[in-house]
Every structure is written in structure tokens, then in C-alpha cells.
Amino acid sequence: MISETACPEPAEGARPEIQAGGRQRTWARGAGRLAGRLAILGILGVLGLVLVTAAAPRLWGYQTYVIYGSSMEPTIKLGSLIVAESVSADELQVGDIIVFRSPSNGIMVTHRITGVREEDGQRYFQTKGDASKGGDLLEVTLEDGAQQVAYDLPYLGYFVHFAGSTTGIILLVVLPAAGLLLSYWAKQRRQQPQAEAAEGSPES
Numbered sequence: 001m002i003s004e005t006a007c008p009e010p011a012e013g014a015r016p017e018i019q020a021g022g023r024q025r026t027w028a029r030g031a032g033r034l035a036g037r038l039a040i041l042g043i044l045g046v047l048g049l050v051l052v053t054a055a056a057p058r059l060w061g062y063q064t065y066v067i068y069g070s071s072m073e074p075t076i077k078l079g080s081l082i083v084a085e086s087v088s089a090d091e092l093q094v095g096d097i098i099v100f101r102s103p104s105n106g107i108m109v110t111h112r113i114t115g116v117r118e119e120d121g122q123r124y125f126q127t128k129g130d131a132s133k134g135g136d137l138l139e140v141t142l143e144d145g146a147q148q149v150a151y152d153l154p155y156l157g158y159f160v161h162f163a164g165s166t167t168g169i170i171l172l173v174v175l176p177a178a179g180l181l182l183s184y185w186a187k188q189r190r191q192q193p194q195a196e197a198a199e200g201s202p203e204s
Contacts, residue, residue: 061086063147065099065108066157071129072097072110076149081157082110084147089123092116092142097149098127103138110149111136 062083070078075097084099092098094113102109114135115126125142128135162168 062150063099064160065110066161067110067152068157069129071131072112073131075112075130076110076152077154079155079158080152081160082152083150085150087146087148089125089142089146092125092146092148098125098142099147099149100127100140100142102136103140109136 062085065082065084067076067078067080067082076082082099092113094116096113097110098113099108099110101107109127111127111129113125114128117124117126122141124139126135126139163172
């Protein structure tokens, strides 16, 4: 009498799970690579924007300032980044927008020239903010040179100020860099068992 032995059926049900697990790992690796590339692009973009808008003009003798007040609105909006060039005080005229150190409190101010007078060979400038009803109380002489506003970039000053702060450096540079390092470390950890398995496999 021949006994029948039950043969196990192929575990067809396990194949989709294996395939699903493989797809999940592939998707995770792809997402990790995408996140790493985005982090690199983000860091390069932040550094490039700060360099172009704030640092590059200084190579050509310009200075950049962030506008923290609204006295020049609507001409120059609060939070703008302005680029100023050094000029001779003799070149300035009524209507020019200049950056100068206030004689009353020593703070850098961006205002428009509303009047010019000369006395004993010395030029005196009356200034005023476009949004102010009255002019500044004290005249300025600009004996140490003058800076005239060449152009302004609305609202970009907010970003430049934030990027230069401790919080901005942490959020825009340190954390993305740390994410890249963690992603690289995780990738190396995943590749290590595969390399060990390949070394321990028997030769054919």
C-alpha cells in the first residue's frame, strides 16, 4: 500500500508581501535620496541668495543695509534690503536718498534730502523720511563721506536678517547639514550587512 504524502502548496501568498516589503524599502531609499538632494539644494540656495544679495555688492564698493523702520514708506518698504554706493557730498542733490549716521543718536538712518545749504564752504543737508510729516531736527554735514541708495530689494531684508541670526543659521544650515550626515550614516549602515553577506557567500 502506497501512502500518499501531502505536498505543501507553493506559498503564493507570501510573494506579494515580499514584493510589498521590497517596494517599501525602495520607496524609503528613494525618499531618503530625494530628501538629501533637497537639503543640499536648500543649503546652496540659502548661501547663494545671501551671497548675491548681501555680500556680492560689497566687492564693488557697495554697502547693504536692512530697513527696520517704516519712515521711508511707500518708497522703501519695511524689511527691505537696500544697496548704497559711496559718493561725494558735493554730488548730492535735493531728492536723493542717502544713508547716514544720525547726529542725535548715532543710528544709521535712510532718509531723503529735502534741502541743501552752504555756509563758509560747508554743505549742510536737511533730511526727512517720506512717511514723516516733518523733517529731521538736525542737519547733517556728511564730512566723513556719503552713501546714496542705488536700489532696494523689498522684503528681502527680513530673510537676510533671519539667515544671519543664530536661529536662522541653525534652521537653514545646521539642521539640513545634520540631516545629510544622518542620511549618509544610515546609508552606510544599510550597505554594511549587504557587503558582509556578499563576502560570506560560497563561491560557485
